[in-house]
Amino acid sequence: MAHDAIVAEELAYWYGELVAVDHISFRVAEGEILGFLGPNGAGKTTTVKMLTGLLRPKAGKALLLGMDVTKNTKKVHEKIGVCFEDTNLYEQLSAVENLRLFARLFGRSRFNANALLKAVGLEGREKDKVEAYSKGMKRRLMVARSLVNRPEVLFLDEPTAGLDPTSAESIRSIILKVRDRGATILLATHDMMEADKLSDRIAFMNQGKIVALDTPHNLKQQYGKRSLKAKVSTQSGELEDREIPLDTQETPNAISELFAQEKVVTVHSEEASLEDIFIRITGRGLVE
């Protein structure tokens, strides 16, 4: 049975009167990807900062790999990688220099910067100053930097925000490779598609609280409305829509009647999206 790599117990943080994180608790197992889904200002970044030791929790406790983050900050930092939401690279240095600096900080003497840059698709531009990079290249370098120490726990805060689909997909494939080698990943994002694709479980965060936490499948099962949608041709030759709710006692009969009595042109099932579920739970959208 996998141990918990991340444990948050009643974590809370507030800025003056504003409660950013309101006593949240959750666990992430080793090798698991937990998607942290919520709109801007929901408290995702503050939670990541507390879990990574950048902020001292006002209340509660954060444990990483069994260590209290506030008491063993340095040891925790040796085991984690963090990719921040804002690009914070040394723009006057090259990609290689950026990675080598962090490798030295982590004490990795035999670090192969070029291999890592190749893995994130930055080969050929290793020696260029980062200021000359495109936004997508900078994000890839940010991800590469977070992997310099082969972290056991990886925190990714909006890793694909604002990227073109190709760059975003390339970063997603890197994330999956990292998970495949056994790392635990906490993925804070407001991109529901991304969370759906990558996460083993998803935590919905809203106004500093976790309002739902489960696998994408279970969330959809629990909160979503599945249905069968069909287009039928009427006697006058016009197309009309038919919708049959799934998961009810009447569903089998309704489907039989549809095919027996009407001329079905197209038919497909429809699942609720994470965004639909989030709106249903919180009454607000993911992107505001």
Added chain:
Amino acid sequence: MNLRIIGALISKDFALFFRNRFFALVTVLGIVAYTIVYFVMPSSVDESLKIGLYAPVMPPVFEQLQEEGLEIEVVESDEALREAVTEGQYMAGVALPADIMEKLLLGQKTQITLYFASDTPEEIKDAVGVVIRELAYLQIGQPLAIEVSEEILGPDMIGMQIPPRDRLRPLFAIFIIMTETLGLATLISEEVEQRTIQALLVTPMRVKELFAAKGTIGVGLAFGQAVLFMAIVGGISSQPLIILTALLLGAVLATATAFLIASVAKDLMSVTAWSIPVLIILIIPSIGILLPGTLTGWVEVIPSYYLVDTVHQAANFGAGWGDVWRNLLVLLGFNLAIVWIGVIALRRKFR
């Protein structure tokens, strides 16, 4: 303290400093420009007072005027004397009347005219007037019934006045040191502004190692450049240990000041805005050396006074440890206080 981490941070900051074209240029140009200005400035002080004299009849006592510090040149006419004084050939012109000897011998009053250019300092006018009156008394055999004796307090600088360029050395040294305040403050504030500090803070690096690295790079750059400049202009040939100690403490002062500025500034513009008044204040004590007598006791509240005074005393007067220990101690005290405040202020900003 992890030396590997500190070393990594220092190499990073060193690279960033010299990749910032502005600071790289200012650093190199500063040393080159100050060195050129130093060597262009006069290397000696002309202590003589050059006076033009028109004398249709030369009284014997005036012939003895070629004394120490008084250089007399006889001109042919009153008109030529006026012209020469106007053109600045002489500090003063003395025109004697043709009947001077007759009137002096008869005990009558005579008229001696002194010519001065419009920008002649008042003290030169007074001095020349006194000299002429004394000569007149001597000529008529009535010397003043007083005896004047001179006592020089401190080193007697007659004949070995400090050349202007040597007075400028402490000023240039402090310029070089304090310029690094601007550079280091910018490096730190950029680290905060671009949030690279956050990336560092999630590595095994500790904040004290970050301060150690920033402090080392700041002190190293300021001290290295100041020593280089002083070595080029011969400023450490006298009392090198004292001067190096003073420059090192000055570099620490510049670094601590940079910490303070970086704790309140947000970007290059605000670093510059904060740095300029601070640098002006820190440079004020150098003016007292350049223009003696222009500053009063209040200047001792400025920390850089103890740096400038030490360098000046040691480089120009050969002052020893016994003369400057108090200066160095006070400077060290200021440094400890400013470093402490700067580190606390910056720590808050890093969070």
